[in-house]
Amino acid sequence: MPAEGFLAVDVGGSSVKSGVVVEGRVEKLAREPVAPDLGGLVAQLERLAAQAEGWGVCVPGLVEGGTVRYAANLPLRDAPLLELLTPRPLVFVNDLVAATVGEAAGGTLALLQVGTGIAARLAVDGKVLPGGEVGHLRFRGDGPPCRCGNRGCVEAYLREAGSPTDDALEAIGFAAAALVAVWDPGTLRLGGGVAEAWGNVLLDAVRKAVAERVLPGTAINVEPTRLGDAAALVGLAELARSAT
């Protein structure tokens, strides 16, 4: 694969982002609505990849090998997406994994994504470790119902709040403190559409929650993402580079 010409494609719940990644920077960033079904998505991705010398793709949801087991907001259930794609992408991963690789840039950090849902991953020396579902950590037992069937999950507070309510900020802060307590990542970055919209209000709430809940002396920088919504595209290029 040449150093230039790698096409990264990030499939989201409503749009598909693509761009050519050159030395860690995204050029020719484009965005279009996501196709409404599997056949349409395959055609869409193949059209985007047609001119690429090498390409990679990330999708939201549970990815096992080349199959999308489940994806919130996309009509993909046990979809063998990878084997349907020609040319075959060099990288096919979950979008949060790709974004965490991009943000980490070879280093160690945790990325907490606060968007349509809440999820986090840890990268150690640039490699992403398996992780669980922090968005479904129960914050309060009598809280709002969650799409997972339980009540009071951190994510359920987010879904109720279009603007940063005290409850939503406390719930996200609680989840962030749990991540810091368990992972001790040194750096915690907040990304995703809600994190961007709420800005310093959310950053300050998370800093406060971590300071109150985690063992004093734990060194942690809480900061916004550096790459924003380009993180997954940059991460795909890095994954392709390290795979070849």
Ligand SMILES: [Zn+2]
């Ligand atoms: Zn839940």
